[in-house]
Amino acid sequence: MTDLADSPAVRRLADWDHERLEGLADEYDTPLYVMDLDRVKENYTRFSEAFPNAEVMYAAKAHTGKAVLEAVLEAGADIECAAWGELERSIDAGADPNTLQYTAVNPPDHDLNYATDLAAEAPGLTITIGATDTLDRLAERGYDGRVAIRINPGIGTGHHEKVATGADAKFGIPYERVPEVADRVREEFELVGLHAHAGSGVLTEGLEEHCEAIERVGEMARRVGDAELEFVDVGGGYGVPYREDEEPLDLEKTSNMVRDAVGDLEATLKLEPGRYVVADAGLILSEVNTIKEAPDTTVVGIDASLATLIRPAMFGSYHPMYNVSAPERDSHPVTVGGPVCTSADVFAHDRPVANPERGDILAIGNAGSYGYELASQFHSQPRPAEVALEGGEARVVRRRESLEDVTRVEQ
Ligand SMILES: *Cc1c(COP(=O)(O)O)cnc(C)c1O
Numbered sequence: 001m002t003d004l005a006d007s008p009a010v011r012r013l014a015d016w017d018h019e020r021l022e023g024l025a026d027e028y029d030t031p032l033y034v035m036d037l038d039r040v041k042e043n044y045t046r047f048s049e050a051f052p053n054a055e056v057m058y059a060a061k062a063h064t065g066k067a068v069l070e071a072v073l074e075a076g077a078d079i080e081c082a083a084w085g086e087l088e089r090s091i092d093a094g095a096d097p098n099t100l101q102y103t104a105v106n107p108p109d110h111d112l113n114y115a116t117d118l119a120a121e122a123p124g125l126t127i128t129i130g131a132t133d134t135l136d137r138l139a140e141r142g143y144d145g146r147v148a149i150r151i152n153p154g155i156g157t158g159h160h161e162k163v164a165t166g167a168d169a170k171f172g173i174p175y176e177r178v179p180e181v182a183d184r185v186r187e188e189f190e191l192v193g194l195h196a197h198a199g200s201g202v203l204t205e206g207l208e209e210h211c212e213a214i215e216r217v218g219e220m221a222r223r224v225g226d227a228e229l230e231f232v233d234v235g236g237g238y239g240v241p242y243r244e245d246e247e248p249l250d251l252e253k254t255s256n257m258v259r260d261a262v263g264d265l266e267a268t269l270k271l272e273p274g275r276y277v278v279a280d281a282g283l284i285l286s287e288v289n290t291i292k293e294a295p296d297t298t299v300v301g302i303d304a305s306l307a308t309l310i311r312p313a314m315f316g317s318y319h320p321m322y323n324v325s326a327p328e329r330d331s332h333p334v335t336v337g338g339p340v341c342t343s344a345d346v347f348a349h350d351r352p353v354a355n356p357e358r359g360d361i362l363a364i365g366n367a368g369s370y371g372y373e374l375a376s377q378f379h380s381q382p383r384p385a386e387v388a389l390e391g392g393e394a395r396v397v398r399r400r401e402s403l404e405d406v407t408r409v410e411q
Pocket of ligand 1: 059061062080082103197199200201235236237238272273274275276369
């Protein structure tokens with residue numbers, strides 16, 4: 001597997017085969033999601049080989065398409081799920097339910113019913129709780145199986161009060177209450193691990209703060225008795241370079257820092273990256289339909305919108321853009337927007353792109369994570385098709401929706 005682990009740590013839009021991408025746009029129409037499953041496997045393998053003796057799961061919510069779940073399973077990953085649908089889709093893709101981990105965040109009844117029914121058949125399933133209410137509700141359902149406690153590690157020092165009132169209070173048991181909750185879990189259930197998912201989009205600069213949180217998880221594991229725990233799970237949150245000039249995460253450094261931070265443990269270290277595994281394996285192909293000279297900028301209209309990829313509108317996220325039809329043209333700053341009637345439907349402001357012309361295909365990079373998962377049918381737009389690349393072959397893994405798919409639930 002070394003050849004996979006030695007794969008480049010980052011794949012930029014310029015590294016893709018542009019002729020191939022143009023061919024895909026031509027054959028399958030636009031907007032089109034493209035997912036390179038070989039790259040998914042490479043990313044997983046590189047990450048997991050950087051953490052020897054740890055168990056690296058894949059967090060399904062980053063991309064829950066069946067082809068991606070099959071790819072990560074093939075690469076050897078177990079799957080972390082945060083909703084009942086993710087559990088079912090993982091099983092559908094071939095996961096052994098005994099290996100699944102279900103992270104319950106304010107779980108609706110339906111989710112808990114599903115998980116406890118599943119655990120009755122598959123006692124290896126682990127349920128991660130972030131509120132004692134969830135323990136009550138599991139007990140009401142007769143559940144006495146495997147439980148992990150999600151810790152709210154807070155950030156930095158003196159964070160205890162801050163976290164209690166901060167937005168992060170949504171997640172996990174407040175730090176100082178963990179020992180008493182651990183006692184309760186040991187009485188009524190099987191306590192198998194501690195869990196924390198502290199960061200999001202952590203790159204090398206954010207590592208130190210990330211590791212402060214991990215240090216506290218390690219400390220808590222020793223406080224509640226790490227020898228009696230199966231695992232200590234420090235979550236995901238490992239970032240990818242969205243901007244062309246950003247450096248990828250230094251995995252070796254990350255691995256050393258995480259190990260140091262968590263400290264000596266008898267329990268197995270677990271991680272659960274989502275974005276890192278799938279982000280740069282996916283892109284969107286979109287056709288230019290309008291070029292408009294405005295007083296301050298050139299507006300480039302494309303057929304992808306915030307319904308296709310909501311991250312720029314929702315989080316202000318930067319996604320690289322590349323003119324795969326004519327990368328050799330001179331570039332000048334343009335504003336790229338979609339067909340949705342809101343000013344939020346803009347992918348880039350004043351971004352240098354090789355002079356787009358009508359009919360060109362633009363690629364929008366790093367769309368493999370939280371891309372299709374967050375796509376909507378806003379503006380009565382059927383969701384795009386998704387093509388998977390694997391072993392040199394391309395195949396449609398999600399057909400393009402029709403308007404009938406949009407209206408199917410109306411009655
Ligand atoms: C979302 C999530 C992850 C994955 O986060 P990434 O930033 O995609 O790595 C891992 N664990 C849990 C519990 C999550 O909710």
